[in-house]
Amino acid sequence: MKKKLALALLSALSINYSAYAGNNEPSEVYQYLQQLAVPEKGIGAREAGTKEEQRTADFIAKELEKFGLAVTYQPFVFGKNSLKSTNIIADSNPKASKTIILGAHYDSTGAEKGSLGAIDNGAGVAAMLAIAKKMGSTSNQDINFRYIAFGAEETGLEGSRYYVKQLKASPDELANIKAMINFDTIAGGDIVYVHSAHTKPYRCASKEFPYNSDTSIRNALLSASTKVLGEKDQYTVHPAYPGYPEGVTGSWSDHAPFACAGIPIAYVEATNFTINGEEGYDGYSQTTNPTTWSCFDSKNLSACDRKDEKHWGKIWHTKFDNLETLNQMFPGRIEQQLDQTVAVFDELFSNINKYMK
Template identity: 35%
Template structure:
Protein backbone atom coordinates (compact mmCIF):
# COMPACT_ATOMS: atom_id res chain seq x y z
CA UNK A 1 0.00 0.00 0.00
CA UNK A 2 2.77 2.45 0.88
CA UNK A 3 4.42 1.87 -2.49
CA UNK A 4 1.19 2.41 -4.40
CA UNK A 5 0.48 5.68 -2.56
CA UNK A 6 4.05 6.81 -3.21
CA UNK A 7 3.75 5.94 -6.87
CA UNK A 8 0.44 7.76 -7.25
CA UNK A 9 1.65 10.95 -5.59
CA UNK A 10 4.87 11.02 -7.62
CA UNK A 11 3.77 9.75 -11.02
CA UNK A 12 0.07 10.54 -11.29
CA UNK A 13 0.21 13.93 -9.58
CA UNK A 14 3.91 14.71 -10.02
CA UNK A 15 5.74 17.65 -8.51
CA UNK A 16 3.76 19.06 -5.60
CA UNK A 17 5.29 22.50 -5.17
CA UNK A 18 4.00 24.41 -2.15
CA UNK A 19 1.05 26.61 -3.06
CA UNK A 20 0.53 24.94 -6.44
CA UNK A 21 -2.48 23.20 -7.98
CA UNK A 22 -0.64 19.88 -7.74
CA UNK A 23 -0.15 20.36 -4.03
CA UNK A 24 -3.91 20.86 -3.80
CA UNK A 25 -4.51 17.66 -5.79
CA UNK A 26 -2.29 15.78 -3.36
CA UNK A 27 -4.21 17.27 -0.43
CA UNK A 28 -7.48 16.01 -1.93
CA UNK A 29 -6.03 12.54 -2.55
CA UNK A 30 -4.82 12.22 1.03
CA UNK A 31 -8.08 13.59 2.44
CA UNK A 32 -10.07 11.04 0.44
CA UNK A 33 -7.85 8.18 1.62
CA UNK A 34 -8.37 9.07 5.28
CA UNK A 35 -12.13 9.57 4.79
CA UNK A 36 -12.42 6.15 3.15
CA UNK A 37 -10.84 4.66 6.26
CA UNK A 38 -13.63 6.20 8.31
CA UNK A 39 -11.49 8.64 10.28
CA UNK A 40 -12.73 12.05 11.37
CA UNK A 41 -10.83 14.12 8.79
CA UNK A 42 -10.45 17.84 8.16
CA UNK A 43 -8.43 20.23 6.02
CA UNK A 44 -6.67 22.99 7.94
CA UNK A 45 -6.11 25.90 5.56
CA UNK A 46 -3.36 28.43 6.12
CA UNK A 47 -1.53 31.18 4.27
CA UNK A 48 2.12 32.13 4.35
CA UNK A 49 4.25 34.88 2.88
CA UNK A 50 7.41 34.13 0.90
CA UNK A 51 9.50 36.66 -0.97
CA UNK A 52 6.79 39.25 -0.52
CA UNK A 53 3.99 37.11 -1.98
CA UNK A 54 1.15 35.35 -0.17
CA UNK A 55 0.48 31.66 -0.80
CA UNK A 56 -2.18 29.20 0.33
CA UNK A 57 -1.58 25.68 1.54
CA UNK A 58 -3.17 23.24 3.97
CA UNK A 59 -2.72 20.38 6.40
CA UNK A 60 -4.85 17.24 6.21
CA UNK A 61 -5.71 15.99 9.70
CA UNK A 62 -7.24 12.60 10.53
CA UNK A 63 -8.14 11.56 14.07
CA UNK A 64 -8.16 7.97 15.31
CA UNK A 65 -9.47 7.52 18.87
CA UNK A 66 -7.54 5.13 21.10
CA UNK A 67 -7.88 3.57 24.53
CA UNK A 68 -6.49 6.76 26.02
CA UNK A 69 -7.38 10.33 25.15
CA UNK A 70 -3.68 11.11 25.31
CA UNK A 71 -2.40 11.27 21.75
CA UNK A 72 0.52 10.65 19.44
CA UNK A 73 0.90 12.85 16.36
CA UNK A 74 2.15 11.11 13.22
CA UNK A 75 3.14 13.50 10.45
CA UNK A 76 4.59 13.57 6.94
CA UNK A 77 4.76 16.46 4.50
CA UNK A 78 3.22 15.99 1.06
CA UNK A 79 4.69 18.90 -0.90
CA UNK A 80 7.88 18.62 -2.95
CA UNK A 81 10.52 20.83 -4.54
CA UNK A 82 10.52 21.82 -8.22
CA UNK A 83 13.01 19.19 -9.42
CA UNK A 84 12.43 15.46 -9.57
CA UNK A 85 9.04 14.13 -8.53
CA UNK A 86 9.40 14.02 -4.77
CA UNK A 87 9.35 10.22 -4.47
CA UNK A 88 11.78 10.05 -1.58
CA UNK A 89 11.04 13.55 -0.32
CA UNK A 90 8.34 12.96 0.64
CA UNK A 91 5.77 10.80 -1.10
CA UNK A 92 7.49 7.92 0.71
CA UNK A 93 6.64 9.34 4.14
CA UNK A 94 3.01 9.94 3.17
CA UNK A 95 2.80 6.43 1.74
CA UNK A 96 4.00 4.85 4.98
CA UNK A 97 1.64 7.03 7.01
CA UNK A 98 -1.37 6.05 4.87
CA UNK A 99 -0.52 2.34 4.95
CA UNK A 100 -0.07 2.40 8.71
CA UNK A 101 -3.37 4.24 9.17
CA UNK A 102 -5.15 1.63 7.05
CA UNK A 103 -3.65 -1.30 8.94
CA UNK A 104 -4.63 0.26 12.26
CA UNK A 105 -8.10 1.27 11.05
CA UNK A 106 -9.95 -1.31 13.19
CA UNK A 107 -7.33 -1.80 15.91
CA UNK A 108 -7.74 -0.10 19.28
CA UNK A 109 -4.39 1.56 19.95
CA UNK A 110 -3.10 2.50 23.42
CA UNK A 111 -3.15 6.19 22.55
CA UNK A 112 -5.32 8.22 20.22
CA UNK A 113 -3.51 9.07 16.99
CA UNK A 114 -3.57 12.29 15.00
CA UNK A 115 -2.33 11.66 11.46
CA UNK A 116 -1.26 14.89 9.74
CA UNK A 117 -0.14 15.45 6.15
CA UNK A 118 1.68 18.77 6.27
CA UNK A 119 1.66 21.26 3.42
CA UNK A 120 4.47 23.63 2.43
CA UNK A 121 7.27 21.95 4.39
CA UNK A 122 9.83 22.70 1.71
CA UNK A 123 9.41 26.46 2.12
CA UNK A 124 10.07 26.74 5.83
CA UNK A 125 8.03 24.05 7.63
CA UNK A 126 4.94 26.17 7.07
CA UNK A 127 2.33 23.48 7.70
CA UNK A 128 3.84 22.02 10.84
CA UNK A 129 4.63 25.47 12.20
CA UNK A 130 1.03 26.53 11.65
CA UNK A 131 -0.44 23.40 13.24
CA UNK A 132 1.86 23.66 16.27
CA UNK A 133 1.03 27.37 16.67
CA UNK A 134 -2.66 26.53 16.98
CA UNK A 135 -2.26 23.85 19.65
CA UNK A 136 -3.70 24.79 23.03
CA UNK A 137 -1.81 24.25 26.28
CA UNK A 138 -4.14 21.33 27.00
CA UNK A 139 -3.42 19.73 23.61
CA UNK A 140 0.31 20.15 24.10
CA UNK A 141 0.14 18.52 27.54
CA UNK A 142 -2.02 15.73 26.10
CA UNK A 143 0.48 14.86 23.31
CA UNK A 144 3.01 12.29 24.47
CA UNK A 145 5.09 12.37 21.27
CA UNK A 146 5.27 13.44 17.63
CA UNK A 147 6.49 10.93 15.01
CA UNK A 148 7.88 12.47 11.81
CA UNK A 149 8.24 10.54 8.53
CA UNK A 150 10.51 12.21 5.98
CA UNK A 151 12.48 10.78 3.05
CA UNK A 152 12.25 7.03 3.61
CA UNK A 153 12.85 5.53 0.18
CA UNK A 154 16.44 5.64 -0.94
CA UNK A 155 19.13 6.34 1.69
CA UNK A 156 21.80 3.73 2.30
CA UNK A 157 20.61 3.10 5.87
CA UNK A 158 17.33 3.30 7.74
CA UNK A 159 17.32 5.43 10.88
CA UNK A 160 15.12 6.47 13.75
CA UNK A 161 16.06 9.60 15.69
CA UNK A 162 14.55 10.88 18.90
CA UNK A 163 14.62 13.33 21.74
CA UNK A 164 17.45 13.13 24.25
CA UNK A 165 17.17 11.11 27.44
CA UNK A 166 13.89 9.58 28.57
CA UNK A 167 11.98 11.63 26.00
CA UNK A 168 13.47 9.38 23.32
CA UNK A 169 11.26 6.52 24.50
CA UNK A 170 9.54 5.98 21.12
CA UNK A 171 12.90 5.87 19.32
CA UNK A 172 14.07 3.22 21.77
CA UNK A 173 10.85 1.23 21.41
CA UNK A 174 11.12 1.41 17.60
CA UNK A 175 14.67 0.04 17.80
CA UNK A 176 13.47 -2.83 19.98
CA UNK A 177 10.66 -3.66 17.54
CA UNK A 178 13.08 -3.57 14.61
CA UNK A 179 15.58 -5.81 16.37
CA UNK A 180 12.88 -8.37 17.15
CA UNK A 181 11.81 -8.42 13.50
CA UNK A 182 15.42 -8.44 12.24
CA UNK A 183 15.03 -5.06 10.54
CA UNK A 184 18.27 -3.08 10.28
CA UNK A 185 17.07 0.17 11.83
CA UNK A 186 19.90 2.34 13.15
CA UNK A 187 20.52 5.57 15.03
CA UNK A 188 22.70 8.47 13.99
CA UNK A 189 26.05 7.28 15.43
CA UNK A 190 27.05 10.76 16.60
CA UNK A 191 30.16 11.10 14.43
CA UNK A 192 29.34 14.79 14.02
CA UNK A 193 29.44 16.38 17.50
CA UNK A 194 26.74 18.87 16.45
CA UNK A 195 24.28 15.95 16.36
CA UNK A 196 24.70 13.63 19.36
CA UNK A 197 24.06 9.93 18.86
CA UNK A 198 20.38 9.12 18.45
CA UNK A 199 19.31 12.71 17.73
CA UNK A 200 19.08 14.87 14.62
CA UNK A 201 18.77 18.49 13.48
CA UNK A 202 15.72 20.75 13.48
CA UNK A 203 15.18 20.80 9.71
CA UNK A 204 11.96 18.81 9.36
CA UNK A 205 8.41 18.76 10.68
CA UNK A 206 9.32 17.47 14.14
CA UNK A 207 11.01 20.79 14.97
CA UNK A 208 7.92 22.92 15.80
CA UNK A 209 6.72 20.23 18.21
CA UNK A 210 10.15 19.88 19.78
CA UNK A 211 10.08 23.61 20.49
CA UNK A 212 6.80 23.09 22.36
CA UNK A 213 8.49 20.51 24.58
CA UNK A 214 6.81 17.53 22.89
CA UNK A 215 9.11 14.50 22.57
CA UNK A 216 9.71 13.33 19.01
CA UNK A 217 10.72 10.30 16.98
CA UNK A 218 11.85 10.80 13.39
CA UNK A 219 12.21 8.12 10.72
CA UNK A 220 14.45 8.77 7.71
CA UNK A 221 16.71 6.91 5.28
CA UNK A 222 20.10 8.47 4.62
CA UNK A 223 23.77 7.92 5.50
CA UNK A 224 25.18 9.67 8.57
CA UNK A 225 28.67 8.25 8.01
CA UNK A 226 29.64 10.12 4.81
CA UNK A 227 30.14 13.72 3.67
CA UNK A 228 29.72 16.22 6.50
CA UNK A 229 28.23 13.43 8.64
CA UNK A 230 25.05 15.47 9.00
CA UNK A 231 22.71 13.10 7.16
CA UNK A 232 22.46 15.27 4.07
CA UNK A 233 24.37 12.87 1.79
CA UNK A 234 21.96 9.98 1.55
CA UNK A 235 23.98 7.57 -0.57
CA UNK A 236 27.66 6.76 -0.98
CA UNK A 237 27.24 6.37 -4.75
CA UNK A 238 25.12 9.39 -5.64
CA UNK A 239 25.11 11.68 -2.61
CA UNK A 240 21.79 13.33 -1.89
CA UNK A 241 18.77 12.19 -3.91
CA UNK A 242 16.29 14.58 -2.32
CA UNK A 243 15.98 17.98 -4.01
CA UNK A 244 17.55 16.65 -7.22
CA UNK A 245 16.34 15.39 -10.59
CA UNK A 246 17.17 11.87 -9.37
CA UNK A 247 14.21 11.86 -6.97
CA UNK A 248 12.06 9.79 -9.31
CA UNK A 249 10.84 6.21 -9.27
CA UNK A 250 12.68 5.54 -12.52
CA UNK A 251 16.07 6.53 -11.12
CA UNK A 252 15.60 4.96 -7.70
CA UNK A 253 14.37 1.63 -9.03
CA UNK A 254 17.00 1.41 -11.77
CA UNK A 255 19.87 2.39 -9.47
CA UNK A 256 18.79 0.64 -6.27
CA UNK A 257 16.54 -2.28 -7.30
CA UNK A 258 14.21 -3.36 -4.51
CA UNK A 259 15.40 -0.71 -2.05
CA UNK A 260 12.25 1.38 -2.03
CA UNK A 261 10.03 -1.67 -1.48
CA UNK A 262 12.31 -2.91 1.31
CA UNK A 263 12.37 0.45 3.05
CA UNK A 264 8.65 1.17 2.84
CA UNK A 265 7.81 -2.31 4.10
CA UNK A 266 10.25 -2.02 6.99
CA UNK A 267 9.09 1.42 8.08
CA UNK A 268 5.41 0.50 7.83
CA UNK A 269 6.03 -2.63 9.90
CA UNK A 270 7.92 -0.81 12.64
CA UNK A 271 5.56 2.18 12.76
CA UNK A 272 2.47 -0.04 12.91
CA UNK A 273 3.81 -2.05 15.84
CA UNK A 274 5.08 1.10 17.55
CA UNK A 275 1.60 2.63 17.50
CA UNK A 276 0.02 -0.67 18.57
CA UNK A 277 2.26 -1.08 21.59
CA UNK A 278 3.53 2.42 22.47
CA UNK A 279 4.07 2.73 26.20
CA UNK A 280 5.03 5.72 28.29
CA UNK A 281 3.64 4.58 31.61
CA UNK A 282 6.63 5.66 33.65
CA UNK A 283 6.68 9.27 32.35
CA UNK A 284 3.15 9.87 31.05
CA UNK A 285 1.97 13.47 31.25
Protein backbone atom coordinates in the same frame (compact mmCIF):
# COMPACT_ATOMS: atom_id res chain seq x y z
CA MET B 1 15.86 -33.18 5.25
CA LYS B 2 18.26 -30.36 5.89
CA LYS B 3 18.92 -29.92 2.20
CA LYS B 4 15.20 -29.87 1.50
CA LEU B 5 14.72 -27.18 4.10
CA ALA B 6 17.51 -25.11 2.63
CA LEU B 7 15.96 -25.42 -0.81
CA ALA B 8 12.56 -24.40 0.51
CA LEU B 9 14.17 -21.42 2.15
CA LEU B 10 15.98 -20.50 -1.03
CA SER B 11 12.81 -20.62 -3.09
CA ALA B 12 11.02 -18.53 -0.45
CA LEU B 13 13.82 -16.00 -0.69
CA SER B 14 13.64 -15.89 -4.45
CA ILE B 15 9.87 -15.32 -4.30
CA ASN B 16 10.54 -12.41 -2.00
CA TYR B 17 13.20 -11.02 -4.24
CA SER B 18 11.04 -11.18 -7.34
CA ALA B 19 8.29 -9.29 -5.53
CA TYR B 20 10.75 -6.49 -4.79
CA ALA B 21 12.15 -6.60 -8.32
CA GLY B 22 8.71 -5.63 -9.54
CA ASN B 23 7.57 -8.89 -11.11
CA ASN B 24 4.52 -9.19 -8.86
CA GLU B 25 1.80 -6.79 -7.86
CA PRO B 26 3.47 -4.02 -5.84
CA SER B 27 2.54 -3.65 -2.17
CA GLU B 28 -0.17 -1.21 -1.18
CA VAL B 29 2.26 1.27 0.34
CA TYR B 30 4.30 1.26 -2.86
CA GLN B 31 1.16 1.88 -4.91
CA TYR B 32 0.46 4.93 -2.76
CA LEU B 33 3.93 6.20 -3.56
CA GLN B 34 3.28 5.71 -7.28
CA GLN B 35 0.04 7.66 -7.02
CA LEU B 36 1.78 10.50 -5.20
CA ALA B 37 5.03 10.80 -7.15
CA VAL B 38 4.64 9.29 -10.63
CA PRO B 39 2.87 11.73 -13.02
CA GLU B 40 1.50 8.89 -15.22
CA LYS B 41 -0.03 7.18 -12.18
CA GLY B 42 -1.23 10.22 -10.25
CA ILE B 43 0.48 13.46 -9.29
CA GLY B 44 4.27 14.07 -9.45
CA ALA B 45 5.97 17.27 -8.25
CA ARG B 46 3.83 19.00 -5.60
CA GLU B 47 5.34 22.39 -4.94
CA ALA B 48 3.92 24.31 -1.96
CA GLY B 49 1.14 26.71 -2.88
CA THR B 50 0.39 25.12 -6.28
CA LYS B 51 -2.70 23.32 -7.51
CA GLU B 52 -0.71 20.08 -7.53
CA GLU B 53 -0.13 20.48 -3.81
CA GLN B 54 -3.87 21.06 -3.32
CA ARG B 55 -4.69 17.99 -5.43
CA THR B 56 -2.38 15.96 -3.22
CA ALA B 57 -4.11 17.23 -0.07
CA ASP B 58 -7.47 16.13 -1.47
CA PHE B 59 -6.12 12.71 -2.43
CA ILE B 60 -4.69 12.15 1.06
CA ALA B 61 -7.87 13.36 2.81
CA LYS B 62 -10.07 11.05 0.70
CA GLU B 63 -7.89 8.04 1.49
CA LEU B 64 -7.88 8.78 5.23
CA GLU B 65 -11.67 9.12 5.20
CA LYS B 66 -11.96 5.71 3.57
CA PHE B 67 -10.23 4.18 6.62
CA GLY B 68 -12.99 5.52 8.89
CA LEU B 69 -10.86 8.28 10.43
CA ALA B 70 -12.13 11.72 11.44
CA VAL B 71 -10.51 14.02 8.87
CA THR B 72 -10.01 17.78 9.27
CA TYR B 73 -8.68 20.28 6.72
CA GLN B 74 -6.54 22.96 8.35
CA PRO B 75 -5.93 25.68 5.74
CA PHE B 76 -3.24 28.32 6.23
CA VAL B 77 -1.58 31.14 4.33
CA PHE B 78 2.19 31.50 4.10
CA GLY B 79 5.03 33.55 2.67
CA LYS B 80 5.37 37.03 1.20
CA ASN B 81 2.92 36.24 -1.60
CA SER B 82 0.28 34.85 0.79
CA LEU B 83 0.19 31.43 -0.86
CA LYS B 84 -2.34 28.88 0.33
CA SER B 85 -1.70 25.43 1.68
CA THR B 86 -3.48 22.95 3.95
CA ASN B 87 -2.63 20.45 6.67
CA ILE B 88 -4.70 17.27 6.59
CA ILE B 89 -5.36 15.89 10.08
CA ALA B 90 -6.96 12.51 10.77
CA ASP B 91 -7.78 10.96 14.16
CA SER B 92 -8.29 7.28 14.86
CA ASN B 93 -10.01 7.82 18.21
CA PRO B 94 -10.58 11.52 18.94
CA LYS B 95 -12.12 10.86 22.40
CA ALA B 96 -9.03 9.16 23.85
CA SER B 97 -7.02 11.13 26.40
CA LYS B 98 -3.60 10.37 24.89
CA THR B 99 -2.58 11.24 21.33
CA ILE B 100 0.43 10.10 19.35
CA ILE B 101 1.11 12.00 16.14
CA LEU B 102 2.58 10.51 12.98
CA GLY B 103 3.37 13.29 10.50
CA ALA B 104 4.76 13.58 6.97
CA HIS B 105 4.97 16.57 4.65
CA TYR B 106 3.35 16.06 1.26
CA ASP B 107 4.77 18.99 -0.71
CA SER B 108 7.96 18.63 -2.75
CA THR B 109 10.51 21.02 -4.20
CA GLY B 110 9.62 22.54 -7.57
CA ALA B 111 10.04 20.43 -10.68
CA GLU B 112 12.74 22.86 -11.92
CA LYS B 113 15.25 20.93 -9.81
CA GLY B 114 14.16 17.79 -11.65
CA SER B 115 12.81 16.20 -8.46
CA LEU B 116 9.40 14.53 -8.38
CA GLY B 117 9.53 14.16 -4.61
CA ALA B 118 9.43 10.36 -4.56
CA ILE B 119 11.54 9.83 -1.46
CA ASP B 120 11.21 13.44 -0.23
CA ASN B 121 8.54 12.97 0.78
CA GLY B 122 6.15 10.81 -1.22
CA ALA B 123 7.61 7.83 0.63
CA GLY B 124 6.78 9.31 4.04
CA VAL B 125 3.19 10.08 3.05
CA ALA B 126 2.71 6.67 1.42
CA ALA B 127 3.90 4.90 4.58
CA MET B 128 1.70 7.10 6.77
CA LEU B 129 -1.35 6.24 4.65
CA ALA B 130 -0.60 2.51 4.71
CA ILE B 131 -0.11 2.57 8.50
CA ALA B 132 -3.32 4.56 9.01
CA LYS B 133 -5.19 2.03 6.90
CA LYS B 134 -3.74 -0.91 8.82
CA MET B 135 -4.53 0.56 12.22
CA GLY B 136 -8.01 1.82 11.26
CA SER B 137 -10.30 3.70 13.60
CA THR B 138 -10.72 1.41 16.60
CA SER B 139 -7.26 -0.02 17.06
CA ASN B 140 -6.68 1.15 20.63
CA GLN B 141 -9.30 2.43 23.07
CA ASP B 142 -6.87 4.46 25.21
CA ILE B 143 -4.87 6.11 22.47
CA ASN B 144 -5.66 8.33 19.54
CA PHE B 145 -3.31 8.00 16.58
CA ARG B 146 -3.32 11.32 14.78
CA TYR B 147 -1.99 11.31 11.22
CA ILE B 148 -0.98 14.69 9.84
CA ALA B 149 0.00 15.42 6.26
CA PHE B 150 1.79 18.78 6.45
CA GLY B 151 1.72 21.29 3.60
CA ALA B 152 4.57 23.64 2.65
CA GLU B 153 7.48 22.03 4.52
CA GLU B 154 10.03 22.79 1.84
CA THR B 155 9.33 26.53 2.06
CA GLY B 156 10.14 26.68 5.79
CA LEU B 157 8.14 24.13 7.85
CA GLU B 158 5.06 26.29 7.26
CA GLY B 159 2.45 23.57 7.86
CA SER B 160 3.96 22.09 11.01
CA ARG B 161 4.66 25.52 12.50
CA TYR B 162 1.08 26.55 11.84
CA TYR B 163 -0.27 23.33 13.33
CA VAL B 164 1.78 23.71 16.53
CA LYS B 165 0.82 27.37 16.86
CA GLN B 166 -2.87 26.38 16.88
CA LEU B 167 -2.12 23.56 19.29
CA LYS B 168 -0.49 25.91 21.78
CA ALA B 169 -3.74 27.88 21.89
CA SER B 170 -5.51 24.85 23.44
CA PRO B 171 -3.41 23.72 26.43
CA ASP B 172 -5.60 20.69 27.20
CA GLU B 173 -5.10 19.29 23.74
CA LEU B 174 -1.39 20.03 23.83
CA ALA B 175 -1.07 18.20 27.16
CA ASN B 176 -2.66 15.09 25.60
CA ILE B 177 0.04 14.78 22.95
CA LYS B 178 2.56 12.25 24.19
CA ALA B 179 4.85 12.00 21.17
CA MET B 180 5.34 13.07 17.56
CA ILE B 181 7.01 10.92 14.90
CA ASN B 182 8.18 12.63 11.72
CA PHE B 183 8.57 10.79 8.41
CA ASP B 184 10.79 12.76 6.06
CA THR B 185 12.80 10.86 3.43
CA ILE B 186 12.31 7.43 5.01
CA ALA B 187 13.46 5.52 1.91
CA GLY B 188 16.12 5.77 -0.78
CA GLY B 189 19.16 6.33 1.46
CA ASP B 190 21.41 3.40 2.35
CA ILE B 191 20.56 3.10 6.06
CA VAL B 192 17.37 3.84 8.00
CA TYR B 193 18.01 5.93 11.12
CA VAL B 194 15.83 7.20 13.93
CA HIS B 195 16.78 10.47 15.58
CA SER B 196 15.64 12.33 18.67
CA ALA B 197 15.72 16.13 19.06
CA HIS B 198 19.14 17.72 19.59
CA THR B 199 20.17 17.98 23.24
CA LYS B 200 21.00 21.64 22.62
CA PRO B 201 17.63 23.39 22.22
CA TYR B 202 16.58 24.50 18.74
CA ARG B 203 16.06 28.21 18.19
CA CYS B 204 12.39 28.09 19.05
CA ALA B 205 9.97 30.85 18.10
CA SER B 206 9.02 31.26 21.76
CA LYS B 207 10.25 29.91 25.07
CA GLU B 208 6.69 29.56 26.34
CA PHE B 209 7.02 25.76 26.63
CA PRO B 210 10.01 23.75 27.86
CA TYR B 211 12.07 22.37 24.95
CA ASN B 212 11.96 18.56 24.81
CA SER B 213 14.84 16.32 23.72
CA ASP B 214 13.48 13.19 25.40
CA THR B 215 14.53 9.97 23.64
CA SER B 216 11.58 7.79 24.75
CA ILE B 217 9.72 7.61 21.43
CA ARG B 218 12.96 7.17 19.46
CA ASN B 219 13.95 4.26 21.69
CA ALA B 220 10.48 2.71 21.44
CA LEU B 221 10.81 2.79 17.68
CA LEU B 222 14.28 1.23 17.80
CA SER B 223 12.94 -1.63 19.96
CA ALA B 224 9.97 -2.26 17.67
CA SER B 225 12.28 -2.28 14.64
CA THR B 226 14.56 -4.85 16.28
CA LYS B 227 11.57 -7.06 17.03
CA VAL B 228 10.32 -6.91 13.42
CA LEU B 229 13.51 -6.64 11.35
CA GLY B 230 16.02 -8.41 13.58
CA GLU B 231 19.47 -7.26 14.67
CA LYS B 232 20.74 -7.06 11.09
CA ASP B 233 18.16 -4.77 9.50
CA GLN B 234 16.86 -2.84 12.50
CA TYR B 235 16.72 0.95 12.51
CA THR B 236 19.81 2.55 13.97
CA VAL B 237 21.09 5.80 15.48
CA HIS B 238 23.83 7.76 13.75
CA PRO B 239 27.23 7.95 15.44
CA ALA B 240 28.38 11.22 17.01
CA TYR B 241 29.91 13.81 14.65
CA PRO B 242 31.04 17.39 15.32
CA GLY B 243 28.15 19.40 16.75
CA TYR B 244 25.83 16.37 16.84
CA PRO B 245 25.92 13.82 19.66
CA GLU B 246 24.92 10.27 18.77
CA GLY B 247 21.33 9.85 17.56
CA VAL B 248 20.18 13.48 17.59
CA THR B 249 19.06 15.70 14.73
CA GLY B 250 18.81 19.36 13.78
CA SER B 251 15.72 21.51 13.30
CA TRP B 252 15.36 21.15 9.51
CA SER B 253 12.11 19.25 9.33
CA ASP B 254 8.59 19.11 10.78
CA HIS B 255 9.59 17.60 14.13
CA ALA B 256 11.24 20.89 15.22
CA PRO B 257 8.14 22.92 16.18
CA PHE B 258 6.93 19.95 18.25
CA ALA B 259 10.19 19.68 20.24
CA CYS B 260 9.85 23.42 20.80
CA ALA B 261 6.35 22.87 22.20
CA GLY B 262 7.65 20.37 24.75
CA ILE B 263 6.69 17.18 22.90
CA PRO B 264 9.08 14.18 22.63
CA ILE B 265 9.89 13.52 18.97
CA ALA B 266 11.40 10.84 16.76
CA TYR B 267 12.45 11.38 13.17
CA VAL B 268 12.85 8.49 10.71
CA GLU B 269 15.33 9.16 7.91
CA ALA B 270 17.10 7.01 5.30
CA THR B 271 20.57 8.33 4.57
CA ASN B 272 24.21 7.40 5.21
CA PHE B 273 26.24 8.94 8.02
CA THR B 274 29.31 6.80 7.20
CA ILE B 275 30.05 8.90 4.09
CA ASN B 276 32.47 11.82 4.32
CA GLY B 277 30.22 14.26 2.45
CA GLU B 278 30.52 17.86 1.35
CA GLU B 279 30.59 19.08 4.96
CA GLY B 280 31.80 15.91 6.65
CA TYR B 281 29.89 13.05 8.26
CA ASP B 282 26.61 14.92 8.57
CA GLY B 283 24.15 12.60 6.83
CA TYR B 284 23.57 14.85 3.82
CA SER B 285 25.13 12.30 1.47
CA GLN B 286 22.49 9.61 1.28
CA THR B 287 24.14 6.86 -0.70
CA THR B 288 27.34 5.30 -1.97
CA ASN B 289 25.60 4.53 -5.27
CA PRO B 290 28.06 5.86 -7.91
CA THR B 291 25.23 7.21 -10.11
CA THR B 292 24.74 9.97 -7.52
CA TRP B 293 28.41 11.03 -7.53
CA SER B 294 30.60 12.68 -10.18
CA CYS B 295 33.18 10.17 -8.93
CA PHE B 296 32.84 8.09 -5.75
CA ASP B 297 35.91 6.83 -3.90
CA SER B 298 34.57 3.61 -2.40
CA LYS B 299 37.70 3.03 -0.31
CA ASN B 300 37.49 6.34 1.57
CA LEU B 301 33.70 6.67 1.28
CA SER B 302 33.97 10.14 -0.19
CA ALA B 303 34.37 12.05 -3.45
CA CYS B 304 37.39 11.09 -5.60
CA ASP B 305 38.10 14.79 -5.85
CA ARG B 306 36.47 16.95 -3.19
CA LYS B 307 36.94 20.11 -5.27
CA ASP B 308 35.36 18.74 -8.44
CA GLU B 309 32.48 16.78 -6.94
CA LYS B 310 29.05 17.99 -8.10
CA HIS B 311 26.49 15.61 -6.61
CA TRP B 312 27.77 14.28 -3.26
CA GLY B 313 25.49 11.26 -3.12
CA LYS B 314 22.37 13.37 -2.62
CA ILE B 315 18.98 12.21 -3.80
CA TRP B 316 16.72 14.79 -2.15
CA HIS B 317 15.89 17.89 -4.18
CA THR B 318 17.71 16.46 -7.23
CA LYS B 319 16.84 14.71 -10.49
CA PHE B 320 17.55 11.38 -8.73
CA ASP B 321 14.40 11.79 -6.62
CA ASN B 322 12.27 10.17 -9.28
CA LEU B 323 10.82 6.71 -8.72
CA GLU B 324 11.85 5.37 -12.12
CA THR B 325 15.46 6.52 -11.65
CA LEU B 326 15.52 5.22 -8.07
CA ASN B 327 14.35 1.78 -9.20
CA GLN B 328 17.15 1.65 -11.75
CA MET B 329 19.72 2.64 -9.14
CA PHE B 330 18.33 0.42 -6.37
CA PRO B 331 16.17 -2.43 -7.75
CA GLY B 332 13.61 -3.31 -5.07
CA ARG B 333 15.02 -1.04 -2.35
CA ILE B 334 12.27 1.57 -2.13
CA GLU B 335 9.47 -0.96 -1.92
CA GLN B 336 11.35 -3.04 0.64
CA GLN B 337 12.12 -0.04 2.87
CA LEU B 338 8.47 1.06 2.71
CA ASP B 339 7.16 -2.44 3.50
CA GLN B 340 9.56 -2.68 6.44
CA THR B 341 8.46 0.68 7.84
CA VAL B 342 4.80 -0.32 7.67
CA ALA B 343 5.61 -3.59 9.48
CA VAL B 344 7.60 -1.79 12.20
CA PHE B 345 4.76 0.66 12.83
CA ASP B 346 2.20 -2.11 12.88
CA GLU B 347 4.21 -3.64 15.73
CA LEU B 348 4.78 -0.32 17.52
CA PHE B 349 1.22 1.00 17.30
CA SER B 350 -0.44 -2.36 18.01
CA ASN B 351 1.59 -2.67 21.24
CA ILE B 352 2.06 1.00 22.07
CA ASN B 353 1.51 0.58 25.83
CA LYS B 354 4.29 -1.99 25.99
CA TYR B 355 6.78 0.14 24.02
CA MET B 356 5.98 3.46 25.71
CA LYS B 357 6.03 2.67 29.41
